[in-house]
Amino acid sequence: MSKFRKVLALALFAGLAASPAIAKKVGLGREALPEEVAAWDTDVRPDGAGLPPGKGSVKEGEALFLEKCASCHGEFGEAVGRWPVLVGGQGTLKGESPEKTPGSYWPFASTTFDYIKRAMPYGNARSLSDDEVYAITAFLLQMNGIVKDDFVLSKENFTSVKMPNVGNFYDDDRETTEKAFWNKNPCMKDCKKEAKVTGHARVIDVTPEDGKGVKVE
Amino acid sequence: MSNHEKKGGQVPQPDLSRRRFLGAAGAGAAVAASGGVAFAQGKPDPLITEIQDWNRYLGDSVAAHPYGKPSKFEAHVVRRDVEWLTASRESSINFTPIHALDGIITPNGVCFERHHGGAPEIDPSKHRLMINGLVDKPLVFTMEDLKRFPGRTNKIFFLECAANGGMEWKGAQLNGCQFTHGMIHNVMYTGIPLKVLLDEAGVKTNGKWVMPEGADSAAMTRSIPIEKAMKDCMVVWAMNGEALRQEQGYPLRIVVPGWEGNMWVKWLRRLEVGDQPWHHREETSKYTDLLADGRARRFTWIMDAKSIVTNPSPQAPLKSKGPNVLSGLAWSGRGTITRVDVTIDGGKNWVAARLDGPVLPLSLTRFYADIEWDGREMLIQSRAMDDTGYLQPTKDELRKVRGVNSIYHNNGIQTWLVRANGETENVEIS
Numbered sequence: 001m002s003k004f005r006k007v008l009a010l011a012l013f014a015g016l017a018a019s020p021a022i023a024k025k026v027g028l029g030r031e032a033l034p035e036e037v038a039a040w041d042t043d044v045r046p047d048g049a050g051l052p053p054g055k056g057s058v059k060e061g062e063a064l065f066l067e068k069c070a071s072c073h074g075e076f077g078e079a080v081g082r083w084p085v086l087v088g089g090q091g092t093l094k095g096e097s098p099e100k101t102p103g104s105y106w107p108f109a110s111t112t113f114d115y116i117k118r119a120m121p122y123g124n125a126r127s128l129s130d131d132e133v134y135a136i137t138a139f140l141l142q143m144n145g146i147v148k149d150d151f152v153l154s155k156e157n158f159t160s161v162k163m164p165n166v167g168n169f170y171d172d173d174r175e176t177t178e179k180a181f182w183n184k185n186p187c188m189k190d191c192k193k194e195a196k197v198t199g200h201a202r203v204i205d206v207t208p209e210d211g212k213g214v215k216v217e
Numbered sequence: 218m219s220n221h222e223k224k225g226g227q228v229p230q231p232d233l234s235r236r237r238f239l240g241a242a243g244a245g246a247a248v249a250a251s252g253g254v255a256f257a258q259g260k261p262d263p264l265i266t267e268i269q270d271w272n273r274y275l276g277d278s279v280a281a282h283p284y285g286k287p288s289k290f291e292a293h294v295v296r297r298d299v300e301w302l303t304a305s306r307e308s309s310i311n312f313t314p315i316h317a318l319d320g321i322i323t324p325n326g327v328c329f330e331r332h333h334g335g336a337p338e339i340d341p342s343k344h345r346l347m348i349n350g351l352v353d354k355p356l357v358f359t360m361e362d363l364k365r366f367p368g369r370t371n372k373i374f375f376l377e378c379a380a381n382g383g384m385e386w387k388g389a390q391l392n393g394c395q396f397t398h399g400m401i402h403n404v405m406y407t408g409i410p411l412k413v414l415l416d417e418a419g420v421k422t423n424g425k426w427v428m429p430e431g432a433d434s435a436a437m438t439r440s441i442p443i444e445k446a447m448k449d450c451m452v453v454w455a456m457n458g459e460a461l462r463q464e465q466g467y468p469l470r471i472v473v474p475g476w477e478g479n480m481w482v483k484w485l486r487r488l489e490v491g492d493q494p495w496h497h498r499e500e501t502s503k504y505t506d507l508l509a510d511g512r513a514r515r516f517t518w519i520m521d522a523k524s525i526v527t528n529p530s531p532q533a534p535l536k537s538k539g540p541n542v543l544s545g546l547a548w549s550g551r552g553t554i555t556r557v558d559v560t561i562d563g564g565k566n567w568v569a570a571r572l573d574g575p576v577l578p579l580s581l582t583r584f585y586a587d588i589e590w591d592g593r594e595m596l597i598q599s600r601a602m603d604d605t606g607y608l609q610p611t612k613d614e615l616r617k618v619r620g621v622n623s624i625y626h627n628n629g630i631q632t633w634l635v636r637a638n639g640e641t642e643n644v645e646i647s
Contacts, residue, residue, distance in 0.1 A: 026366060040487050181614070186567070198646060199389050
């Protein structure tokens with residue numbers, strides 16, 4: 001507590017301010033009710049924490065996906081236009097144009113469930129029931145070759161689903177692998193023999209003019 | 218404010234005279250064309266000899282602009298977007314016109330925007346902030362509650378999108394620093410330390426992570442380690458002295474100094490404390506850095522030191538020979554900028570630029586080099602160093618470690634080719 005506030009508190013609440021317990025909690029806000037926490041706390045973790053009760057089959061998921069998702073993400077999750085691709089991409093991560101999908105890249109199935117429940121369908125978020133989210137997640141897992149056609153995804157069996165790319169993530173290691181970038185005495189004079197232009201933006205110029213974008217499909 | 222009030226004085230600021238910088242270029246001054254405006258030698262300038270309308274008639278009244286806007290002659294200084302970048306403009310980005318700004322503070326109306334489900338319009342009287350999870354007592358606050366908390370503070374921080382420069386990994390692509398480096402802004406925030414709120418709820422001993430969540434249709438979530446949350450994160454309602462703009466999270470956002478912009482959740486409605494990270498979409502599908510071997514780095518939160526020459530640049534070419542001001546911005550998520558070097562010969566020789574204005578930690582820092590241009594082609598670059606000794610790498614040095622598919626965290630040195638006519642282009646050099 002700063003000196004000023006102490007003085008002020010003393011002035012206003014003479015007796016109370018002397019008690020150290022008061023200084024600890026400001027006492028603003030109110031306790032959140034269980035119903036309120038339940039309404040907003042819908043997040044799901046890889047260990048299954050946060051999963052709601054429910055279940056849904058690949059088959060149910062397919063029908064729902066065609067109805068609510070395919071207009072942007074394509075009937076097979078291959079995407080319409082530049083909307084995100086949701087299926088495929090396995091084996092592309094080391095290549096020239098990696099395709100990062102929930103199947104090829106995402107480390108955990110819980111992420112797909114959590115994200116669809118919180119943010120999809122785009123423009124009508126939080127309109128799906130929990131059973132519908134289970135079913136659509138099951139369908140996307142099946143399309144990505146992770147579960148079988150007759151799979152029924154549920155709160156109970158959720159953590160048994162293993163994603164193929166889970167082992168390929170590691171924590172930020174820049175401070176060791178990029179140690180060479182710490183250099184307090186950089187070269188200032190005659191640092192290299194020549195500097196030749198090797199690439200121009202102009203060749204593939206896609207810079208928008210006057211606020212108008214260039215359509216590149 | 219404490220360490221925020223340090224001024225530039227402590228940083229070495231060599232006196233960089235024009236002559237020292239370009240050396241032999243002194244002769245260039247003789248052939249330099251005069252300023253841009255048409256002016257016939259020897260004839261009086263009618264703008265001076267004739268009475269102008271604005272010198273005769275009354276100007277606007279004080280009632281004309283209850284909320285003032287920049288002059289109409291500055292109408293080109295606006296955020297721009299790249300339409301083909303995303304499928305939907307509600308989940309897209311636009312860019313700060315850094316080529317047309319100066320100093321270190323970004324005006325609120327041109328701070329770049331990134332949202333994932335449009336910028337919602339939220340009545341502050343209907344906004345709530347909840348803290349739940351591993352706390353002694355889950356709490357709900359109104360905006361009024363938050364503004365009554367002791368410990369209110371003002372701090373200046375840069376916010377950079379981790380994808381700033383993301384389109385340039387495979388080569389020079391966009392002609393303009395607004396597009397290559399414009400996913401950044403720097404404003405003064407007013408709010409309270411996140412720690413104050415967490416202490417009020419009482420974080421349990423196993424509370425190791427904090428997850429902010431947005432109230433918008435994307436309900437953005439990220440996992441922040443508790444050490445960072447307690448150290449310098451803020452919950453804020455104002456920027457540059459006025460309420461947050463709608464597109465910057467009105468009425469409430471979280472500030473995560475020095476770390477990638479995606480974590481600075483806007484329209485903040487909930488903070489959950491947990492014992493593990495959540496591995497949500499924005500920290501798995503996005504904001505992980507795919508390397509050449511097919512593996513990916515995650516939790517690459519810190520924005521490394523970076524700098525950009527904003528003038529000249531493709532949208533702000535050189536117009537005249539003779540004296541010119543080379544200007545730019547530098548920043549580091551690891552601390553304070555201690556030095557910026559600039560080159561005009563593509564990195565053969567460098568000189569230290571002059572840091573000007575407040576030099577604050579985790580803030581944009583302005584640099585200048587006063588040059589004398591004789592009309593020769595230049596390959597201009599800048600490189601920043603921070604107080605940890607981190608030196609901004611070249612693009613090739615970065616590519617060697619990271620490949621070209623990591624999208625995020627491209628802090629490589631930018632090159633501008635200035636042609637003899639002053640036209641400036643985004644290039645890559647050997």
